[in-house]
Amino acid sequence: MSSVRFVIPKLRLTQLLKEPGGLAVADAVTKAGENLVTIRPTCRAELLALLDQAEATAKSSPETNRELIDLLYEYAVRSIGAGEICGVPAVDVALTSFCDLLDYMKTNGRFDREAIDVYLRAWRLLMSPELPAAGRDAVLAGLRQVTDRYAAD
Template sequence: MRDDNETPKPVHRRAGDADVLALAEGLASALGRTLDRTDLDVLRTVAESYPDVGRDGAGEVVASLKGLIDDFLATDAYDREAVLVHVRAWRFMVSRKPDKRERLKILSGLGEVRDLYAASRAA
């Protein structure tokens, strides 16, 4: 039990990041097999709230996830597994902190997944 005079422990600045990822994982796992624009939009909003969007590692994965969702929403294309691959890569980047070579390999693979749907957008 905490004494009222005791100073609360500071929350690690990355604690909110973990909450965003956990929420995104839950939303992604609840996605159906068919396109649900509302569910994708909610997942995109959660991903946007990740403070490191676009930065090295996890932030780059989140930026790719947002782009993938944008592609799906723009074309009515949809692949649940493509979303799940991105969310798993996000978790991997956060939990493992891969070296530069591994990071580039993962991002390249995610880029190939994105390219599958960019082609449908161009058609």
């Protein structure tokens, strides 16, 4: 029988947060948002570089399908979060869906080149901030359908 011990630690963070000074929530959130705007250009450049790498990897066709899935997953998962900063939040949604797809393929031992290509083309398309909302939503809905086909396995 294993022993269980409970401790209620005293956290210094609790006291520090209450110290005089600091920021009002509204001011802090505004400041953080302004800070994020300053890194938008570099974020966009990095996101595009990751997309270039993903496309190049898909074209070069690594030795095994498993290897391709792993590499694409790595590019996609590292890119999630940047879309929101770059003003193209749909990219984050699409990449999360892409990661789901790749994870399903890996788990179920399946592979679908066409589905992967669809996602890469959509990623490139969604990078455009001028894309109309209706078109963007249609793309995302289509991608979700592609992934759902594998989720049921």
